Amino acid sequence: MNYKIALIKGDGIGPEVVNEAVGVLEAVGEKFGHTFEYVDVLLGGCATDAVGKSYPDDTAEKCRTCDAVLLGAVGGPKWGSDKPAEQRPETALLAIRRDLGLYANLRPAVLRPAMADACPLKKETAEKGIDLMMVRELTGGVYFGKRDRYQTPDRGVECTDLMAYSEQEIERIGRRAFEMARLRGKKLASVDKANVLETSRLWREVMHRLAGEYPDVAYSDVLVDNCAMQLVRDPSQFDVVVTENMFGDILSDEASMITGSIGLLPSASIGDTAPGLYEPIHGSAPDIAGQDKANPIATILSVAMMMRYSFQRPGEAAAIERAVDAVLAEGWRTADIAGPGVTPIGTRRMGELIRGRIEAMA
Ligand SMILES: NC(=O)c1ccc[n+]([C@@H]2O[C@H](COP(=O)([O-])OP(=O)(O)OC[C@H]3O[C@@H](n4cnc5c(N)ncnc54)[C@H](O)[C@@H]3O)[C@@H](O)[C@H]2O)c1
Ligand SMILES: CC(C)[C@H](C(=O)O)[C@@H](O)C(=O)O
Numbered sequence: 078m079n080y081k082i083a084l085i086k087g088d089g090i091g092p093e094v095v096n097e098a099v100g101v102l103e104a105v106g107e108k109f110g111h112t113f114e115y116v117d118v119l120l121g122g123c124a125t126d127a128v129g130k131s132y133p134d135d136t137a138e139k140c141r142t143c144d145a146v147l148l149g150a151v152g153g154p155k156w157g158s159d160k161p162a163e164q165r166p167e168t169a170l171l172a173i174r175r176d177l178g179l180y181a182n183l184r185p186a187v188l189r190p191a192m193a194d195a196c197p198l199k200k201e202t203a204e205k206g207i208d209l210m211m212v213r214e215l216t217g218g219v220y221f222g223k224r225d226r227y228q229t230p231d232r233g234v235e236c237t238d239l240m241a242y243s244e245q246e247i248e249r250i251g252r253r254a255f256e257m258a259r260l261r262g263k264k265l266a267s268v269d270k271a272n273v274l275e276t277s278r279l280w281r282e283v284m285h286r287l288a289g290e291y292p293d294v295a296y297s298d299v300l301v302d303n304c305a306m307q308l309v310r311d312p313s314q315f316d317v318v319v320t321e322n323m324f325g326d327i328l329s330d331e332a333s334m335i336t337g338s339i340g341l342l343p344s345a346s347i348g349d350t351a352p353g354l355y356e357p358i359h360g361s362a363p364d365i366a367g368q369d370k371a372n373p374i375a376t377i378l379s380v381a382m383m384m385r386y387s388f389q390r391p392g393e394a395a396a397i398e399r400a401v402d403a404v405l406a407e408g409w410r411t412a413d414i415a416g417p418g419v420t421p422i423g424t425r426r427m428g429e430l431i432r433g434r435i436e437a438m439a
């Protein structure tokens with residue numbers, strides 16, 4: 078098959094990790110008889126520098142002509158929160174998610190077999206393993222609500238960010254999560270703050286309605302503060318976790334760290350019609366950009382998710398995951414996951430080793 082992929086390399090370590098993931102795609106193509114065509118697409122701080130705005134007019138359109146989108150990361154201090162919205166990389170990231178209708182963000186958190194030692198949890202907890210799928214609502218909630226900033230007569234400036242959710246938005250992400258639970262361990266935890274927020278009360282109502290339609294899935298409600306604690310106490314209790322946009326952002330970074338590093342976790346953003354967008358959950362890591370230090374595994378595993386979810390190629394996805402596990406099992410580590418006494422390898426070398434593993438597969 079020939080697949081056309083939009084490449085949004087972005088800022089900071091984005092281009093470095095995307096280059097390694099593209100190398101892996103090429104190795105997969107060779108092994109399984111596919112060809113990949115790439116379309117470079119501008120988005121983020123690099124777009125601001127090139128054309129004066131972070132979300133150029135033709136960006137979404139170019140992505141729509143492709144079968145999938147691979148994104149590195151966007152952002153950095155050069156285009157910080159003091160800049161106008163249209164120049165900020167994060168504005169562009171939210172806009173493309175919204176414009177492509179990518180409402181379901183799948184963020185698996187897996188403690189890879191060779192990484193058990195890197196898990197910061199108690200040994201007996203780490204031994205139980207971590208393999209959960211966070212399903213984060215991605216195009217609603219406080220990220221997309223009306224914002225305001227005004228002067229009050231007596232309390233200085235005041236700002237508001239509206240958090241809104243409709244039944245329709247909750248139901249479609251809920252269905253995705255229940256379907257995902259059916260494919261996995263038939264267990265779903267829905268995370269909300271229904272003891273305080275009206276949006277969460279509606280969230281819970283809709284989820285309970287759906288639970289009636291999926292009697293084979295063991296459903297539970299978990300309050301977000303408790304979930305944050307349970308994730309470090311005993312993550313093995315979770316299989317699929319569904320939650321709203323901001324809770325999912327925060328909890329997925331927490332989940333990443335219990336698996337060893339944010340440099341390991343991929344994601345898939347999926348809608349009903351547009352091409353899926355695949356990206357690591359980490360950011361542009363300005364502190365290590367341009368130094369060949371970034372861990373490319375999160376982006377490489379994002380390509381595995383692309384194979385699985387956009388191209389229905391589970392064999393290719395599994396081959397990439399096996400190659401990553403094999404390289405980790407041999408003890409190769411980038412700086413973020415190198416324990417004491419281990420000499421880290423760079424971004425490019427890690428990519429090269431994973432490609433080599435794929436090439437060597439029977
Ligand atoms: N999807 C995205 O494009 C995305 C996601 C998160 C943050 N951001 C943006 O990235 C910028 C930096 O954000 P931040 O510093 O809060 O978060 P970050 O994820 O970029 O970095 C947090 C820490 O993790 C480390 N890290 C991240 N990815 C790594 C990797 N692959 N290998 C090794 N170490 C890695 C960094 O060095 C840093 O110490 C901000 O502008 C933020 O808005 C973008
Ligand atoms: C950069 C930012 C807008 C983004 C988010 O909050 O969604 C990031 O943190 C992520 O997790 O993809």
Ligand SMILES: [Mg+2]
Binds near residue numbers: 326327330358
């Ligand atoms: Mg985040």
